[in-house]
Amino acid sequence: MTSAISIERLEVVFDRFxxxxxxxxxxxxxxxxxxVGESGSGKSTLLRAIAGLAPAASGTIAVNGxxxxxxxxxxFYRDVQMVFQDPYGSLHPRQTVDRLLQEPLAIHGIADGEKxxxxxxxxxxxxxxxxFRYAHQLSGGQRQRVAIARxxxxxPSILLLDEPTSALDASVQAEVLNLLEEVRRRRKLTFLMVSxxxxxITHMCERLMVMQNGEAVENLTASQxxxxxxxxxxxxxxxxxxxxxVRG
Amino acid sequence: MSTxxxxxxxxxxxxxxxxxxxxVRGVSFSLGxxxxxxVGESGSGKSQTGRAIxxxTPPQARISADKLSFDGIDLLAASPRExxxxxxxxxxxxxxxxxxxxxxxxxxxxxIVETLRTHEKVSKAEARERALAMLEAVQIRDPRRVFxxxxxxxxxxxxxxxxxxxxxxxxPEMMIADEPTSALDVTVQLDxxxILDRLVAERGMGLIFISHDLRLVSSFCxxxxxxxxxxxxxxxxxxxxxxxxxxxxxxxxxCMPRIGFERHPLxxxxxxxxxxx
Numbered sequence: 001m002t003s004a005i006s007i008e009r010l011e012v013v014f015d016r017f018x019x020x021x022x023x024x025x026x027x028x029x030x031x032x033x034x035x036v037g038e039s040g041s042g043k044s045t046l047l048r049a050i051a052g053l054a055p056a057a058s059g060t061i062a063v064n065g066x067x068x069x070x071x072x073x074x075x076f077y078r079d080v081q082m083v084f085q086d087p088y089g090s091l092h093p094r095q096t097v098d099r100l101l102q103e104p105l106a107i108h109g110i111a112d113g114e115k116x117x118x119x120x121x122x123x124x125x126x127x128x129x130x131x132f133r134y135a136h137q138l139s140g141g142q143r144q145r146v147a148i149a150r151x152x153x154x155x156p157s158i159l160l161l162d163e164p165t166s167a168l169d170a171s172v173q174a175e176v177l178n179l180l181e182e183v184r185r186r187r188k189l190t191f192l193m194v195s196x197x198x199x200x201i202t203h204m205c206e207r208l209m210v211m212q213n214g215e216a217v218e219n220l221t222a223s224q225x226x227x228x229x230x231x232x233x234x235x236x237x238x239x240x241x242x243x244x245x246v247r248g
Numbered sequence: 249m250s251t252x253x254x255x256x257x258x259x260x261x262x263x264x265x266x267x268x269x270x271x272v273r274g275v276s277f278s279l280g281x282x283x284x285x286x287v288g289e290s291g292s293g294k295s296q297t298g299r300a301i302x303x304x305t306p307p308q309a310r311i312s313a314d315k316l317s318f319d320g321i322d323l324l325a326a327s328p329r330e331x332x333x334x335x336x337x338x339x340x341x342x343x344x345x346x347x348x349x350x351x352x353x354x355x356x357x358x359x360i361v362e363t364l365r366t367h368e369k370v371s372k373a374e375a376r377e378r379a380l381a382m383l384e385a386v387q388i389r390d391p392r393r394v395f396x397x398x399x400x401x402x403x404x405x406x407x408x409x410x411x412x413x414x415x416x417x418x419x420p421e422m423m424i425a426d427e428p429t430s431a432l433d434v435t436v437q438l439d440x441x442x443i444l445d446r447l448v449a450e451r452g453m454g455l456i457f458i459s460h461d462l463r464l465v466s467s468f469c470x471x472x473x474x475x476x477x478x479x480x481x482x483x484x485x486x487x488x489x490x491x492x493x494x495x496x497x498x499x500x501x502x503c504m505p506r507i508g509f510e511r512h513p514l515x516x517x518x519x520x521x522x523x524x525x
Contacts, residue, residue, distance in 0.1 A: 038433040038434070038435065038436075039404075039433055140290075169289040169290055169460060170289070170460065170461075170462070170500055170503055170504050171289065171499065171500060171503050171516065171517035172289075173503070173504075174503035174504070174505075174514040174515070174516050174517075175516050177505070177513075177514055178513035178514055178516065181512060181513060182513070196433065196434060197434075197505075198507060199504065199505040199506055199507050200505050202505070202507050202508075203505035203510075203512075203514070204505075225507070226507055226508045237435055238434065238435065239507070241434040241435045241437065241438050242434060242507065244463055244464055244466075244467035244468075245438060245441045245442075245445075245464060245467040245468045246467070247445060
């Protein structure tokens with residue numbers, strides 16, 4: 001099986017702060033891969049570096065076998081799309097859902113917009129009634145569905161998911177996670193998903209990487225994590241913390 | 249157990265352009281010196297319940313209740329002056345995000361001292377000593393250094409500890425914690441909860457813990473109230489959460505992914521209109 005995303009010794013430096021310290025990663029085609037860690041561990045920076053939103057100081061990033069340079073061309077963004085954490089901040093407040101979904105189509109010069117928008121909204125379970133609403137007329141879960149529709153409308157093969165449900169209520173989170181799993185199965189997508197929640201990562205991903213302070217702590221399969229077969233104390237602490245409060 | 253807080257048929261109503269919105273619709277409960285959790289999703293009225301008790305409801309909203317009394321004091325009949333004397337002194341509140349709830353242009357130490365000197369006649373030197381002792385009590389390793397720092401110079405976990413220190417310094421009898429750990433990392437979350445737990449137990453305070461996280465609340469509190477659409481749908485002992493009766497409570501418990509329980513797709517909440525009725 002070929003690699004969808006292959007990263008070697010990636011360094012990202014902001015001023016003098018090393019946000020990523022030589023991280024390597026290999027995500028297979030069609031796989032769902034998770035990144036876990038606390039805030040400041042570099043997990044989001046890694047996603048952003050792939051999308052071209054954070055500067056790589058050294059190391060290489062290859063997507064679908066093609067090594068990326070500094071810039072990203074249009075073809076890259078057709079293939080790789082991102083869903084952000086905050087559905088309140090990632091949708092334009094003065095654009096209707098229709099306008100939001102047309103933007104990527106216009107940029108890439110895709111003609112059958114009408115049909116694609118209908119299909120994308122349908123796919124995320126929103127239907128045509130939502131097409132001419134503004135973001136503020138939608139609930140958090142509906143907004144995140146629009147963000148997912150916007151990512152899917154270009155028919156990418158890779159989705160980068162940055163804490164896609166952490167701003168949502170638990171019941172809405174379940175709906176969005178189910179939706180993501182469904183579109184992945186239907187479209188055979190590759191997921192690279194960031195979360196601070198181990199339970200979500202084990203639910204969604206086959207393999208995962210635990211990160212801390214810009215470094216990879218450990219690479220695990222979901223079943224290793226579920227069986228508590230972990231090597232590092234840091235991962236063990238995360239596991240313990242995810243079990244809730246214990247009076248000591 | 250002596251009752252600290254008595255709430256009967258509490259209602260909070262907001263006037264809007266399209267009519268009245270009832271955020272809290274007839275909530276009743278009482279609190280002793282215990283840990284009570286209030287759980288619900290966004291919009292369930294859990295925070296407005298806490299704010300109404302604290303007296304922080306926005307002025308345009310209307311509050312009514314058959315009874316809203318704290319230690320025999322009728323909170324609805326109390327003058328603003330009386331409520332100010334209670335607030336911070338006998339009833340304290342911890343808010344969600346220390347980034348927004350601490351004053352950004354005042355050092356942490358000065359904020360704690362300010363709280364103390366508002367409620368007690370103490371000298372500056374003594375206030376400083378007590379603030380330092382309080383910072384130590386919330387397990388801040390170098391209280392002298394942190395005393396002079398501004399909120400932007402500390403981490404989220406440290407900020408929340410400072411917030412707890414500020415709220416506890418006047419020795420309140422009741423504390424309302426509104427999502428005190430939601431903005432923190434999981435591991436830091438447990439540290440902060442541990443500190444809160446110890447201090448509440450040591451001082452025999454009554455605690456109202458407001459959160460959206462049913463599982464976290466049940467591991468921390470003695471009793472849990474579940475709210476939906478402004479109403480209490482279920483009250484139960486935290487230890488008996490697994491035997492919850494109401495479909496909403498059970499749905500909330502079920503829909504979260506859990507390590508070691510494979511369920512694809514996750515069960516989702518099937519909201520029934522009669523829950524809100």
